[in-house]
Amino acid sequence: MTRLFPVFADQLSHELASLARADKHDDVVLMMEVRAEATAPRHHKKKIAFLFSAMRHFAAELSGAGWRVDYVRLDDPENTQDFAGEIARARARHQAREVIATWPGEYRIAVLLRDLGVSLVEDTRFLATRADFAAWAAERKHWRMEFFYRGLRARHGVLMRGDMPEGGKWNFDHENRKRLPNEIVIPPPYAEAPDALTEEVLALVARHFPDHFGQLRPFSYAVTRAGAQAALRQFIDQRLAQFGDYQDAMRQGEPWLFHSHISLYLNCGLLLASQCITAAEAAFRAGRVALNAAEGFIRQILGWREYVRGVYWLKMPGYADENALSAMRPLPEFYWTGATDMNCLRQAVLETRANAYAHHIQRLMVLGNFALLAAIAPQAVNEWYLLVYADAYEWVELPNVTGMALFADGGVLASKPYAASGAYINRMSDYCQHCRYNVAEKLGPHACPFNALYWHFLDRNRDRLKGNPRLGVIYQSLDKMPEAQRKATTAAAETFLDTL
Ligand SMILES: Cc1cc2nc3c(=O)[nH]c(=O)nc-3n(C[C@H](O)[C@H](O)[C@H](O)COP(=O)(O)OP(=O)(O)OC[C@H]3O[C@@H](n4cnc5c(N)ncnc54)[C@H](O)[C@@H]3O)c2cc1C
Ligand code: SF4
Structure with a gap:
């Protein structure tokens, strides 16, 4: 009797642990493009296109290697558009006696699969279990x-x-x-021209997800194992x-x-x-x-x-609700539009919108640093990071945002908050040279907002952070700040935060 082996969008490896248990002639590999996963949250257009195209190419590779692949396309009229519905349909279609999957990348999906009676095997692609x-x-x-x-x-x-x-x-x-x-x-980065399969997916994404964040084209990511290996080689060589x-x-x-x-x-x-x-x-x-x-x-x-x-x-599951610094502010609109005079943030948002990519320091010390200093609610920040980046899955996004960028776990992951004033951004970039604000000014209409926000953050969180040995010197500086300057800094930060 047939067994069913669902393979999810983040499991496109021939070495997958569940596939190692499957019989390519008797068992069926199930792959599903479902609306529920593309829209909760509403992922970047380029991310959806990348994953659907990579899935279709992977399915073709598996079929070419002799596997029986049942691939449910997004626009299949019978598609129930969620994993539970599609696994149930496929179970009936193939009269499957058992469903076996590799451990997924999100707690929510692990719970869902267990509730559906799917057997889960450990993901052996990691070097630590x-x-x-x-x-x-x-x-x-x-x-x-x-x-x-x-x-x-x-x-x-x-x-x-x-x-x-x-x-x-x-x-x-x-x-x-x-x-x-x-x-x-x-x-220049590795780039590939889209093939016919990718072009078909790009048209599908343009049709089905026109209101999602991000630019769909130009699209030049690799979508196959061979392409990804070429990208890795190019990085190593260049x-x-x-x-x-x-x-x-x-x-x-x-x-x-x-x-x-x-x-x-x-x-x-x-x-x-x-x-x-x-x-x-x-x-x-x-x-x-x-x-x-x-x-x-x-x-x-x-x-x-x-x-x-x-x-x-x-x-997990508690990690998703952590908010150790009681941050409550909604996400500012400019995280979607890039419409801010703060040049570093504008660059990072516009590049994210174009590429579904930003490098680590943009994610941590520009976008994350601002969200930390401005006390943006962790759930809103997490949702943004999860949907805008092509590499974002909850297992990797959530600890990086909640733990590393926002210190919302109270120090489980990071030994101190990655909080910085404009001086850090100026030291590591040329953004300040193209900004309407002056990074050297602490107060006044031209002062870089990161400066007042930084001290305001430390002052506001004094009770929670003062005992942190890595912040001792910084709190000493804050304590030495003249009272009038401290008050002016607080007022400047609060006035700025009111404009968000
Ligand atoms: C707030 C925030 C959110 C992030 N969200 C994600 C995310 O959703 N998905 C994701 O893969 N990474 C995330 N990262 C980690 C890191 O920023 C990205 O992995 C990296 O920018 C990807 O670009 P790259 O491949 O050019 O990485 P490189 O800078 O070339 O690094 C090489 C590889 O190391 C790994 N890596 C580096 N840093 C980390 C890290 N902190 N955590 C896990 N892996 C790491 C990645 O696989 C990366 O490809 C996040 C970091 C921060 C600060
Ligand atoms: S001056 Fe401030 S806001 Fe402008 S780019 Fe520099 S750090 Fe960013």
Whole structure:
């Protein structure tokens, strides 16, 4: 009797654990394009197009390899437009005695699948299981990424020399905070022209989701495993050598810089984490990139990516409701339109709208920093991040937003809030040179709003944050601020916040 193997949009890997249990001749792989998932929340047009096209290409690859694939298209008139309805229909269609899936990327879906009686198998594409993280966390008061990462490096023998880290140190981050030199040449990102299948999907998305956020075209993302591997190779050959140095830099009109732009491929399964780590380590061993570059990149994938997944599954479902700093303000309209005089925010929003991508420092120190300082409600911020980025799935988005950007978990993930004044943005970018505000001014109509917001944030959250040892020096500075200046700063911040 047939068994049914649903494969979701973020499971487009031939190595998927559930498929390893399937019989390609007797069992059926079920793939579903459903409106409920594309619209809750209303995802970026480019993200929907990327995933539907990657799904259709993956289904064709599976069929080509001899699998029986049942693919439900969005515009199939019988489509019930949600997973529960489609799994029920497929069960009946194939008289399936059992439904088996790989562990999904969202708590809500895991609950749904269990309620539907679907058997779930662990997702083996990660280098740490959920149980590994839970066991590690159970032994510690503070869950710092750095120590989890070191354990995984040693366990998987990544960048190791015997028992010791390569180069005698685990982390080379202090070498990785350089400003971009003016004359530096930034290689263009990997780009592919859409094939006929992708063109069909682009037309479908334009027809069905015209009011969603974001620009659909131009569309140049890879949509197959071969394309994603070519994008990874291009990164290793052309940008990895400078990845570490300029990881924190930002530049006007340059959304891609020396980042890898592979998160959308990794998170949907076209690339595997182990493959990216191996490629970066090989480039280092071959003498093509320095250790700080290879280590910096590997830490993002083996460290941060695995760690946030562990935090997500251990802390859900409560994690989605965390609001340790009692932030309540609605999301300002400019997060959708980019219509703000604050140039750094305008750049980050417009690039997000165009590409369904922004690099880490834009996400953390511009968009996230503003949301933190302006006390935007975490649920609204999370919804925005989940829908605007092509790489966003709740397991990776929620800890990054709630934990890293907003400190809304009270310090589970980050040892201190990533709060910064305009000086940080000015140090790491040229945005301030193109802004109507003056980053050097603290008060007055031309003062950069980040400056007053920063001190207002610290003052407002004094009771919650003052005991944090990493903020001691900053609170000493705040305490030394003359009373009149403190009052003027508070008034300036509150006046600004009232305009949002
Ligand atoms: C507020 C906020 C929200 C974020 N939301 C997402 C999200 O929805 N999906 C997502 O994949 N990443 C998210 N990140 C992490 C990071 O910003 C992106 O992974 C990265 O910008 C993707 O671009 P890239 O592939 O060019 O990454 P690179 O800078 O080239 O880094 C290499 C890879 O490391 C991994 N990585 C790096 N940082 C992280 C991190 N903090 N958490 C998990 N993986 C990481 C990614 O897989 C990435 O592709 C978020 C970060 C912040 C601060
Ligand atoms: S001056 Fe302030 S608002 Fe303008 S770009 Fe710089 S940091 Fe952003």
